[in-house]
Structures are given as structure tokens and as C-alpha cells.
Amino acid sequence: MEPIIIEGTPKTPTVKFDSTEGVFEIKGRSIPENSVEFYKPLVDWLDSYKESPLTKTVVNIRLEYFNTSSSKCILDVFKKFEAIHKAKNEVEVNWYYEEDDEDMLEAGEDYESIIRVPFKMIEIIE
Amino acid sequence: MSFNIENYFPDQSNGNIILFYKGNVDSDVINHVLDTVEDKMVEVNEQPRFRKKVYNVLVESLQNLYHHVDRVPEDFEDQAFEKYGLLVVKKVEGGYKIVTGNFVQAENKEKLEEKIKRINRSSHEEIKELYKFILNHQRISAKGGGGLGLVDIARKTGNKLEYAFKEYNDKYSFFYLDILVNEEN
Numbered sequence: 001m002e003p004i005i006i007e008g009t010p011k012t013p014t015v016k017f018d019s020t021e022g023v024f025e026i027k028g029r030s031i032p033e034n035s036v037e038f039y040k041p042l043v044d045w046l047d048s049y050k051e052s053p054l055t056k057t058v059v060n061i062r063l064e065y066f067n068t069s070s071s072k073c074i075l076d077v078f079k080k081f082e083a084i085h086k087a088k089n090e091v092e093v094n095w096y097y098e099e100d101d102e103d104m105l106e107a108g109e110d111y112e113s114i115i116r117v118p119f120k121m122i123e124i125i126e
Numbered sequence: 127m128s129f130n131i132e133n134y135f136p137d138q139s140n141g142n143i144i145l146f147y148k149g150n151v152d153s154d155v156i157n158h159v160l161d162t163v164e165d166k167m168v169e170v171n172e173q174p175r176f177r178k179k180v181y182n183v184l185v186e187s188l189q190n191l192y193h194h195v196d197r198v199p200e201d202f203e204d205q206a207f208e209k210y211g212l213l214v215v216k217k218v219e220g221g222y223k224i225v226t227g228n229f230v231q232a233e234n235k236e237k238l239e240e241k242i243k244r245i246n247r248s249s250h251e252e253i254k255e256l257y258k259f260i261l262n263h264q265r266i267s268a269k270g271g272g273g274l275g276l277v278d279i280a281r282k283t284g285n286k287l288e289y290a291f292k293e294y295n296d297k298y299s300f301f302y303l304d305i306l307v308n309e310e311n
Contacts, residue, residue, distance in 0.1 A: 010157070031160075031185050033153055033192055065178065067185050068274035069193075071261055100175050103182065103282055106254070114262050 004045050012038050013063065017045055022054055026077075027062035027096075030070040039073035046080035053084045062096040062124075063104065071107070078115045085117045093119045099126055141216035141223060148227075150207035151191045159188060163215055170217075173309075180222050180307050183279050187226050187305065188213070190275040195228040199298045202229075221308030230301045235291060238301065245276055246286045253281045283307050 001019050008014035008028040016025045032038050059081055066074065078093070085091040093115075095108035105121060112119040144166050145159060163184055167177045191211035198210045212227035230238060248256060257277045264273045280287055288304035 031189075033156070033189060065182060065185070067182075067189060068278045069189065071274065072265075075261060098174075101178065103179065110254075110258050110261065114258065 001045075001049060004042065015042060017042065017049070019049055019054060022056075022058070024057060024059040025062070026074075027060070027064075029064050030066040030074070032067075032070070035067070035069040035073045039070070039076065043073075043076050043080060046077065046084075050080060050084045050087070053087075053089050056090040056092070057081065057084060059091070059093045060096065061093065061108075064098070066107070075111065075114065078111055078117070082115050082117050091117050093117055094122055095119055096122045096124055098124050141218040143214060143216050145213065145215040147214075148212040149204070149210065151188065151195065151209045151211040151213075153192075156185075156188045156192060159213065159215075160184060176221075176309050179282055180224075183282055183305060183307050184215070184224055186275045186279050187224050187303070190303075191226055191228055193275075196231045196234060196298075198229055199294055201295075218306070220310070221306060224305040224307065225302060226305075227300055227302045229294065230291070230299050232297050232299065235299055235301075239289075239291070241276060242287050242289055245280045248280075250281070250284060253277060257281055279305055 003018035003020065004015060005018070006012070006015040011029060011032045013026050013028040013030045016023050018024075030038075061074075081091050081093065093111075095111070097104035097108060105123075108119065108121055112121075145162055147155070147159065149155070160181065164177070164181060167180060172180070191213070192209060195209045195211055197208065198204065202210075204210060210229065212225075214223070214225040216223040216225070245253065245256070257274060260273050260277060276287060283305060285306050285308070288306070290302045290304075291299040292302070293299050
């Protein structure tokens, strides 16, 4: 599968989904006005990926900020990983948050409680 | 007497205004406001964690305007803009005040007020649960909003949403939202 590689901007995150290298990563800021437009290609890509995923998929989410409109789209992304997990493949989400950023930790815990995939909360110590 | 939106601030407390804007709220304006306020906060050495909180709340406030404002009334002085909004960011003791203003059509007023009242009578735990419920069950609306903005603002600030509706005419009100982001929360 062709990887998705998107460079970050001040309002949209860096994305790398590469099944050959086994890298699934979203990082930076996600605060676009139109988040559906940004996330739809990622969700579509994952739709294809879930047909023949790796035996183990490790997802790294390292967001500095995200707006509420992205939060729904990020949930859609997680739902695809949940489907992969449900089909008896190993999936793990690493949710990174900056030291003391309780809001970001809580945001990760929200997803953890909705999505049936193992989450690891990882504090980034500067 | 003409209607002057600046005369009706619900909040008349003293504070140092770091940004005042009224006019069209488009993507470029949002970028500019975010950059300006972020730079100011860095300049005065706000803690990174607190800076992030203010920034997050500011993003939601601006994008609420962007996604939800109703058209300006036909007889309003400023007809050039589709998404007319007002924004004031103020440094106050212990934090920042973010005040937004926009026109709301009479038929949308009740729904908005009911939503705010529901948030304001909820405990922090209930707001967290409400956030998760909306996140998981509500689709993104035709206007592009997720229905989570106000809930998120209340959750992140830990404060009640102060607000006021000032009647413009029988079809429109001007809605003010007055948000306090303080360091203790």
C-alpha cells in the first residue's frame, strides 16, 4: 500500500501511515476549521489497510493541541483501528502527552474508555 | 439611538485588553488572533501549561463563531461580512478573559440558552461524561461544528459560562459569551 505522508502546518498535524515500515503516527497541532476535509483521506486509507493489516499495528499519537472538531475525526480514525483489533490483529495505541498536561491526558483517557483497543499513556518529560 | 454592540459588555471589569476585534471571522482572522495572543503570552512568560489552556479555549471560542454565527440582521450597519463576530481578549488578575459576541436569530436563542444552562448546572464529572457522550454519539453538523465547543470550554476552564443576550430587534439578539480562564484550574 502507498503510504500517507503529510507535513504538519500550524493548524494541521504531521501524519505518517506506512504499512511497509510499520509506522502509524499523528503528531503536532490539529486545529483546522474543517477537520473532516483533513481526516477523510486518513480514514479512507485505514479502510483499505484494515483489509490486510500487519499482525501488530502500533499507533503513536503525539498531539500538542487539538480542537473539538478534530476530536470527532480522531475518534473515527480510532474506530478503524478498533475494527482491525476486533478482527483478531494486535493493535496498540501510544498516547503521548506533555509533562503536566492533564487536559491532554484526560483526552486520551476519553478515547481509551470509548475505543476497545489497549492504550498506553506516555508522559513526555522535557 | 443606534445599537452599539460595544456598549453592552456583560463584563465591565478592569483589565488589560490585549486584543479587540470585530468583523468577519474567517480562517485568516482566526490564525492571526491565535498567533497574536500566543506571542503575547510568551512575552509575559506565562507557564506553558497555562498558555496551552488559554490557547485551547481561544481556538474553541473562535471556531464557535466561525461555525455557528447567524447572518447579520438586514438593517445592521455592517453588511459586508457573512460571519460577523466580536472578540475581546483581556488579561485580568490570575488569568485571561475571552469575550465573544455574535448575532443569534430569535428561533435559535432558546436552544443555545438551554444548552448553556445545562452545562452550567452540571458538575465537572457530569461535564466530562457529557463531552464523551457527544463525542461518541453526535455527528458533525452541516455547519461543520461538532457540538462540543461550549462543553469543552466549560470542562477546560472549570468555570461557569457567563453569558448575556441583548435584544437587537424581534428577530435577532446579540449573544455575549464571557469566559474566564484562570490559573488555578
